[in-house]
Amino acid sequence: MLASMTNTPALFIHGLWLHASSWQxxxxxFAARGYAPxxxxxxxxxxxVEAARRxxxxxxxxxIDDVTEHYAAVIATLPAAPVIIGHSFGGLITQKLLGRGLGRAGIAIDPAQIKGVKPLPFAQLRSGFPVLGNPANRRRAVSLTPAQFRYGFANALGERESGDLFDRWTVPSPGRPLFEAAFANFTRNxxxxxxxxxTTRGPLLLISGQQDHTVPDVVTRATYKLYGDSAATTELKQFPDRGHSLTIDSxxxxxxxxxxxxxxxxxIS
Incomplete structure (x- = not known):
């Protein structure tokens, strides 16, 4: 769907292991509220989803840079600066684009850790192990098993809903972004x-599911603190009892x- 010439564009960016159609x-x-998504x-x-699995x-x-430039090119085709809404690694990309002044506002939901974030909780390590456990995965696409999805995404849900979401939305994803984020604090550029x-970027909202295993709440709070030196609006919203699936679950x-x-x-409307 192309953005109209009059409505504010809303650009949705998914993260690893979910297909873009999960934003439907x-x-x-957003379209019903007057945005052009x-x-x-x-x-x-x-x-x-089916083609991605094949x-x-x-x-x-x-x-990360490939994905960022891909979405920057999408923004260049829009009639106006969009609201950018990203989940997981999409939340990291949202912050990069907003920091470059390419969005009117940004919403980063359970965003993957950016450089400078120091907490590394066990739950996050366990969630990333299916990729990070094999260095060859940096060049590959990797799929989650139903059990890995349940731990990383759907730990706050019942088993049936977890299975339904896995069957409906999950796709293979590149391993490279996980390696880049994991070693960010040891990489100069x-x-x-x-x-x-x-200080001139648009406002940013960080959203955290406080039961998230893939991006634990402490990671999002650490991200929020990194914005302390900016006079631009930055806010944090925490959802208790919500996991990493909070954008796609019931x-x-x-x-x-x-x-x-x-x-x-x-x-903004």
């Missing part, structure tokens, strides 16, 4: 670096409604 309920809601996939991502290596090898000191609407209310409070 959000896109429908767009939800393109990552570089090389096939158009459907060709897992289509996305292999793409890193890390692609996971964000301009957190930018409670997604509460997160989306809070996002819309926050945007309205910033004078």
């Amino acid at each position: 309920p959000w896109s429908d809601l 767009v939800a393109p996939g990552w570089p090389g991502e096939p158009d459907t 060709d897992p290596q289509a996305v292999a090898g793409h890193g 890390s692609p996971a670096a964000v301009d957190t000191a930018n 409670g997604w609407r509460a997160v989306a409604d809070h996002t819309l209310a926050w945007l309205a409070a910033q004078g």
